[in-house]
Amino acid sequence: MIKRGTISPRQIFFILTMLLTGIYILILPRHLVLVAGVDGWFVLLAGGLVSAIMLFFINRVSRKFPGKTVVEFAPLVLGSFLGRIFGAFLVIYYTFLAAVSLRIFAEMLKSALLPDTPRGLVLTVLIVLVAWIVQNGLEDIARFTELLSPLILLLLVLVLLGNLNHMDLIRLRPVLQTPPLDLLEGVISSLSYFGVIIVLLMLYPYVNAPKKLTTTSLVALFFAVSITVAFFLGTVATFGVYETGRMAWPVIELVKMERIGELLERLEAFFLSLWLSIAFINVSVLSFCAISGWTQLLKLKNYRKLTLIIMGLLLVLSLWPKDLLALLGLYKINFIYGFVVTLVVPLFIMVVSLFHKGEKTNA
């Protein structure tokens, strides 16, 4: 088993920020524009607010069962059978998210960077590295995140700032003219986007100062929401609603327009290679959650045995969709599934935090 209680709240902050701003930010502007038009930013804010409430419950319930992950304490609350199904539901979600993240990244690489390199190769190399760091444990993942996150955040800010001269605020109008139903749909889909925070349920027992986590995670969420909103606004202000909706990778297009004087242009290759570290962090954390989740579900002693199997599974899963369109279809499923997860989880959490007295009386 991995040693528990070795991750600092600061590391969790970076992990959460990276997860929330991670891979999906590349598709998010397009997706939101299709659903909610110019008012995507509102949708994001609303989704962020709901997620904050959810986060509050996650923190509360996790602290009721100190030293236990959701997969371990769910059976205590819901009974063995139901609890395990619930656990499996979550773990499948993590696995699925990891696979989709991988594939989105690979797809983007293929379209922007390495058009002739087979996807399998690109993904295999990445998965080997992920397997390596997952074997080394969560502590290493956390350190890696901590090392690179400041650079990545700086990069994100630079991308936005670099495009300032292309932006026109007029493209952000009209404000809040979208029908409420569409807005609601948007909120729900953004909720599933921020729903990644439920990884916190798996990471909780590894944190050395759980009491600080409520603030930390809320700040991380706030950070991430600001970044996503900024990116959404930046993209729409640069390209306008219709153009953004038609682009496959609006953020990449944003980068493509930038240049550093006469020295370098078409920076998307550079950007993507750095973006790789975000993808890497995302996939590592998600696969760690998936693998340790499966381990606890199957009650195995050592999670390392499962790594190879899960990594193989991830490779197969991420190679499954035929092309970008199939992937985006899959992404929609992700939204639905994510929606269910984000709806079921808060519900479950609320029930527990209201009626269950916690670890000591039950276990």
Add this chain to the structure above:
Amino acid sequence: MVKKIPIKKNNPTDENKAKPISTDINKNLEEIKSIFSNCSDIVFREFLIGYKSPVKAALIYVDGLIDKAAVHDHILKSLTLEARSSAPNAELPEEDIIKWVNEATITVAEKKQVENLDDVMSGFLSGDTALLIDGSDKALILGTKGWASRGIAEPDSEVVVRGPREGFTETLRINTSMVRRRIHSDKLKIESRKIGKYTQTDVAVLYMDGIVNPQIVKEVQKRLDRINEVDSILETGCIEQYIEDHPYSPFPQIQYTERPDKLVAYLLEGRVIIMVDGSPNCLIVPTVFIQFLQSPEDYYSRILMSTVLRWIRFLGVFSAVTLPALYIAVTTFHQEMIPTRLALSIAGAREGVPFPAFVEAFTMEVSLELLREASVRLPGPIGSTLGIVGALIVGQAAVEAKLVAPQMVIVVAMTAIGSFTVPSFAASIPLRLFRFPLMILGAVLGLYGVALGWIAILIHMISLKSFGYPYLEPLAPLRVSELKDVLIRSPRWQMTTAPQFRSPSEKPPKTYLRRSYINKGGGGK
């Protein structure tokens, strides 16, 4: 506080019980002579003490390891000539002769009474002189160490512009004296032990009591205890290999230095130093990677300059590892990144070069490594000739023969120069090695490959530990307060909270070292 681990003596002959000294001196001499048969450097000097009823005595020493003047003037002369004038000794009972000699006659400062033959032998083998007296079952070991040693000179491998010009030598005592001269404090502890079945090498462990984390000292002692059985310790490198955490990693996890000022600075930071007799290099544990990019000079020269120099070194490291790979990746995969005019000029220069960029870079880098290795092995003046022949003539000819493009020569030269900016030779080796896999990745997967390569390097570095301390500290478990000695070199008066400065009051040890790495996981279950 520090629990002292008893230092085990592992003399090869004391397996069962130490041999006692016989009261018959001839028997003792016979025994030692038979053990040291065919050892022409062992000198036995027999003489008589007193003149009424003279007592036979013998000196044993190793020729060349002793200070002859001391033996002549302070032992032989005292015992044979001056002893007669001091007091009539005929009335003395025989067993008191050794007491008399010990307390009143010998004029050597350092002496020790031993009670068995093994101590006698290890005593004179380490350069002291053994004095045996007939009729006594005790012997004296007299401190007469004095052998030819290299003078104190500036170490070639760690040159600074500003700073002391002293470097350690091959003699342990001289080295510890250089440290003691800089730290006049009772807190400086120098524990010593012998390691090596045959070499019986003196190994000293130095630390500042009260500053050091006692866990580290304990860990060092534990690891040194484990290697008691080895045959030989010839250099600190041998010890390093036995006690390091990850022997298969290309990264050095223990730093070594020849500079006393650097060593003292690390001692005051709360680190443990291991010194080995016979080597000017001293090991510093625990070591973090960033140490290799810091030079003692950084702390002596002006703040702004040191900060800029540090960044230059970071740049040097980055280019030493990545530059050729980046060049390959950009020219092969991502030509669109280069502005048109530059692209045209590169393409124009590459016109007629028959190889792909990867082959070009690879051969150039290999020949660079060849040159480097060749020039290390050659004596000084010839080495620089080789540099000129290799770099100028061969490089020029290769470009003119259209075997490589001139840009490639620039790139390769930059990587070499970059790797020279690393102050530590040991740390520049892994950087040189990683260049090759990165070049392959860059040739296969472009920039994506280069980034993957860097991720792999970072994964490896993050997983490393040096005596329980994370290797990328304070970057990877981020310690913001310590970054002021990493990203910049902040003024000394601001670094009072950095680990190299003790807190002003004499508090218990834990507060000095603000790092709790060794205890890490203490909160785990």
